[in-house]
Amino acid sequence: MPNPNPNPNQNQNQNQNHNRNQNQNQNQNQNQNQNQNQNQNQNPNPNQNQNRNQNQNQNQNRNQNQNQNPNPNPHDDFSLKETSPNLGGGRVSGSDRVATAFDLVEQMQYLYIRVVKAKELPPKEGTNSCDPYVEVKVGNYWGMTKHFEDRSNPEWNQVFAFLKDRIQSLVVEVMVKDKDMGRDDFKGRVLFEINEVPKRVPPDSPLAPQWYRLENRIGDRVIGELMLAVWMGTQADEAYPEAWHLDAAAVTGDGVANIRSKVYLSPKLWYLRVNVIEAQDLQPSDKNKPPDVFVKVVLGNVVLRTKNSQSKNINPMWNEDLMFVAAEPFEEHLVLSVEDKVAPNRDEVLGKCVIPLQNVERRLDYKPVDSRWYNLEKHVVTEGGQRREVRFASRVHLRICLDGGYHVLDESTQHSSDLRATAKQLWRPSIGVLELGILNAQGLLPMKSKDGRGTTDAYCVAKYGQKWIRSRTIIDSFNPKWNEQYTWEVFDPCTVITIGVFDNCHLQGVDKVGGPKDSRIGKVRIRLSTLETDRVYTHSYPLIVLQSSGVKKMGEIQLAVRFTCSSLLNMLQMYSQPLLPKMHYIHPLSVYQLDSLRHQSSQIVFVRLSRAEPPLRKEVVEYMLDVGSHLWSLRRSNANVARIAGVLSGLTAFSRWFDQICTWKNPFTTVLIHILFLILVIHPQMILSTIFLYLLLIGIWNYRLKPRHPPHMDIKLSHADTTRADELDEEFDTFPTSRQVDAVRMRYDRLRMIASRMQTVLGDLATQGERFHNLLGWRDPRATALFLTFCLIASVVLYVTPFRVLMVLVGFYMLRHPRFRHKLPSLPLNFFRRLPAKADSLL
Numbered sequence: 001m002p003n004p005n006p007n008p009n010q011n012q013n014q015n016q017n018h019n020r021n022q023n024q025n026q027n028q029n030q031n032q033n034q035n036q037n038q039n040q041n042q043n044p045n046p047n048q049n050q051n052r053n054q055n056q057n058q059n060q061n062r063n064q065n066q067n068q069n070p071n072p073n074p075h076d077d078f079s080l081k082e083t084s085p086n087l088g089g090g091r092v093s094g095s096d097r098v099a100t101a102f103d104l105v106e107q108m109q110y111l112y113i114r115v116v117k118a119k120e121l122p123p124k125e126g127t128n129s130c131d132p133y134v135e136v137k138v139g140n141y142w143g144m145t146k147h148f149e150d151r152s153n154p155e156w157n158q159v160f161a162f163l164k165d166r167i168q169s170l171v172v173e174v175m176v177k178d179k180d181m182g183r184d185d186f187k188g189r190v191l192f193e194i195n196e197v198p199k200r201v202p203p204d205s206p207l208a209p210q211w212y213r214l215e216n217r218i219g220d221r222v223i224g225e226l227m228l229a230v231w232m233g234t235q236a237d238e239a240y241p242e243a244w245h246l247d248a249a250a251v252t253g254d255g256v257a258n259i260r261s262k263v264y265l266s267p268k269l270w271y272l273r274v275n276v277i278e279a280q281d282l283q284p285s286d287k288n289k290p291p292d293v294f295v296k297v298v299l300g301n302v303v304l305r306t307k308n309s310q311s312k313n314i315n316p317m318w319n320e321d322l323m324f325v326a327a328e329p330f331e332e333h334l335v336l337s338v339e340d341k342v343a344p345n346r347d348e349v350l351g352k353c354v355i356p357l358q359n360v361e362r363r364l365d366y367k368p369v370d371s372r373w374y375n376l377e378k379h380v381v382t383e384g385g386q387r388r389e390v391r392f393a394s395r396v397h398l399r400i401c402l403d404g405g406y407h408v409l410d411e412s413t414q415h416s417s418d419l420r421a422t423a424k425q426l427w428r429p430s431i432g433v434l435e436l437g438i439l440n441a442q443g444l445l446p447m448k449s450k451d452g453r454g455t456t457d458a459y460c461v462a463k464y465g466q467k468w469i470r471s472r473t474i475i476d477s478f479n480p481k482w483n484e485q486y487t488w489e490v491f492d493p494c495t496v497i498t499i500g501v502f503d504n505c506h507l508q509g510v511d512k513v514g515g516p517k518d519s520r521i522g523k524v525r526i527r528l529s530t531l532e533t534d535r536v537y538t539h540s541y542p543l544i545v546l547q548s549s550g551v552k553k554m555g556e557i558q559l560a561v562r563f564t565c566s567s568l569l570n571m572l573q574m575y576s577q578p579l580l581p582k583m584h585y586i587h588p589l590s591v592y593q594l595d596s597l598r599h600q601s602s603q604i605v606f607v608r609l610s611r612a613e614p615p616l617r618k619e620v621v622e623y624m625l626d627v628g629s630h631l632w633s634l635r636r637s638n639a640n641v642a643r644i645a646g647v648l649s650g651l652t653a654f655s656r657w658f659d660q661i662c663t664w665k666n667p668f669t670t671v672l673i674h675i676l677f678l679i680l681v682i683h684p685q686m687i688l689s690t691i692f693l694y695l696l697l698i699g700i701w702n703y704r705l706k707p708r709h710p711p712h713m714d715i716k717l718s719h720a721d722t723t724r725a726d727e728l729d730e731e732f733d734t735f736p737t738s739r740q741v742d743a744v745r746m747r748y749d750r751l752r753m754i755a756s757r758m759q760t761v762l763g764d765l766a767t768q769g770e771r772f773h774n775l776l777g778w779r780d781p782r783a784t785a786l787f788l789t790f791c792l793i794a795s796v797v798l799y800v801t802p803f804r805v806l807m808v809l810v811g812f813y814m815l816r817h818p819r820f821r822h823k824l825p826s827l828p829l830n831f832f833r834r835l836p837a838k839a840d841s842l843l
Contacts, residue, residue, distance in 0.1 A: 103436030139169030188214025351376025405583035437560035
């Protein structure tokens with residue numbers, strides 16, 4: 001286990017230079033990270049080392065904690081910053097593309113030591129047994145393998161990784177010891193000079209381990225040999241994911257698996273359509289009562305049922321579709337039961353059948369599949385209390401299929417990362433590759449308390465398509481460095497990659513019921529269509545979390561992103577294709593079905609990913625998939641209203657400009673508009689060409705203002721900075737509510753006020769539409785007669801008047817001078833407002 005001696009002078013210098021400038025702050029953060037991570041190392045049995053170094057670790061942790069400044073700068077809280085990291089050892093710039101592995105992260109040099117096995121170890125004197133283990137020592141850092149009992153030829157095959165920047169020794173010492181009740185016996189050692197350790201860079205072949213004779217402390221050879229491999233490498237080395245790292249030495253037992261990096265795949269999801277057609281020859285227990293029959297279908301934890309049949313006989317009919325989500329491999333069976341409602345709270349099972357999903361037909365389009373009759377089985381209880389299966393002639397008519405032509409939505413439709421159909425036969429070729437480099441995070445806030453001080457154990461999760469990745473957990477650091485790189489195939493540019501940062505609360509191993517959950521630190525979304533191809537984007541994104549107490553910046557994460565297009569023509573062609581597979585348009589699903597199916601698919605993803613090692617837990621998957629984004633939120637409603645106002649701002653600006661033209665606020669401009677209007681009336685074929693030319697010029701003019709950076713979380717657009725505490729408390733309330741009656745009553749009254757405004761707006765829209773219909777409806781005979789008279793006069797005038805003359809008269813009338821205007825409403829508007837509507841008939 002590592003145990004560097006803390007340097008108080010160095011810490012004082014760092015504190016003195018803390019506020020000089022930004023570059024010095026970055027250097028200080030790096031030094032703090034080095035000091036933090038120097039008292040940690042991966043060790044399967046750290047208790048022996050902790051007793052050795054406990055006091056020094058506590059002193060160094062106090063010094064490091066004093067140097068941390070987790071509070072964000074209020075003047076630079078939520079801005080996106082462009083950075084210039086040393087990617088790929090300085091080989092990659094923002095506009096260059098270098099097709100090498102790990103070229104989007106900063107290279108980190110590691111000293112790797114692979115301890116393979118030993119042989120011919122001498123037994124312990126007096127006991128004639130040997131309980132060996134290996135201890136690796138680099139300066140003040142220690143790491144240990146597990147020990148074997150009574151074995152002279154043990155095999156460990158374990159790798160240790162020491163970050164080169166933290167090594168302050170010239171020698172690597174690998175010792176073989178014999179575990180004893182008192183002091184462990186020294187068997188021998190192998191020494192390596194660090195300057196002579198060979199370097200390895202993939203794709204070079206792994207360095208072959210070699211046998212080394214053990215030596216005693218004075219350099220004489222002793223009995224026994226040790227097979228080792230020692231080399232210098234980077235995080236691109238194949239041994240990196242499984243190596244024991246310094247910053248994980250305090251993690252023991254099952255917790256070790258929870259800190260390693262991992263790549264996951266979402267299960268392949270299918271829509272399962274169950275068309276319940278009819279049943280025959282049912283046998284209800286009460287022959288005198290007409291059966292009130294329905295069908296209940298169960299798949300896993302999802303239960304759906306049909307409506308009660310309108311046919312009140314023993315041959316009911318439904319012809320109703322029930323939709324489920326099924327995942328490969330199809331481990332669960334479809335259980336169908338026909339039930340009779342014999343009482344308000346009692347249903348009688350008339351028959352049941354179990355259908356394996358492996359036998360269900362799969363289809364790629366909407367061609368009808370063959371229906372089948374399934375025999376119903378019924379279990380009765382005999383006098384001895386045992387269940388006996390009864391077979392009879394009742395059966396049910398079903399049409400079941402797995403629909404592979406749909407895309408199973410498990411994410412929010414606004415920022416989906418995959419839009420392909422389930423069936424691979426319908427997939428288009430990939431159009432490019434997305435590369436993500438997770439560099440580091442800075443200024444993370446303490447997420448939990450340990451030994452009386454704040455600490456954070458951060459890891460990252462990224463999702464794009466069916467591929468999830470989880471980075472290594474960096475223990476006890478507010479400025480963690482990951483420098484991990486991942487790639488995805490891209491099939492559609494109009495998709496979004498999501499990166500989330502979490503605090504690992506499961507370092508002690510096995511989960512406990514009701515135990516702690518991994519805390520959210522923040523999330524970043526990047527839409528691929530906003531990225532230029534073959535350009536490396538390096539930015540520091542703010543990590544923003546909305547809590548019941550308000551919006552909070554939890555730190556920053558530095559990412560490097562590159563979208564490489566393999567075929568520009570194929571990518572441009574995607575913009576002409578439907579966003580979803582064609583089955584969504586040929587046979588669309590209802591909004592209610594989509595919501596239900598998305599909930600089912602999310603639950604399946606939760607369960608499957610939680611079985612992995614290390615698991616992606618439910619709270620992590622929910623946050624990444626935005627499971628609660630559809631729930632009511634007054635803040636989101638206000639944000640959406642503001643978005644609509646922003647969309648309509650162009651029309652509003654045009655309306656104000658046209659009003660200024662009509663009121664002759666600038667006579668010169670108004671005269672020019674008169675001339676342009678006359679030209680367009682005389683040459684109407686120029687209207688469309690003029691409009692498109694105008695749009696072209698606007699687009700060219702706006703090119704100089706095009707965004708240079710990817711979009712990020714905007715607290716002003718989200719109304720997160722202006723939302724009141726009560727509104728946030730309502731947003732974070734559970735469903736159903738768990739708040740007190742007074743709070744619920746107040747929120748209900750507020751919701752009624754909002755709904756009343758919406759009701760008024762909808763009523764006004766309905767009134768205007770009904771007035772339009774009543775122009776010819778004779779509800780007001782005099783108004784309809786006047787309108788018909790006007791129609792007769794207008795038809796004659798328009799017939800005898802040339803169209804261009806008419807357009808000139810109408811245009812000049814609208815652009816008339818204010819001297820010829822008055823503030824009263826126009827005659828057509830007065831006439832329209834006097835028409836009747838159905839509002840008079842409402843209660």
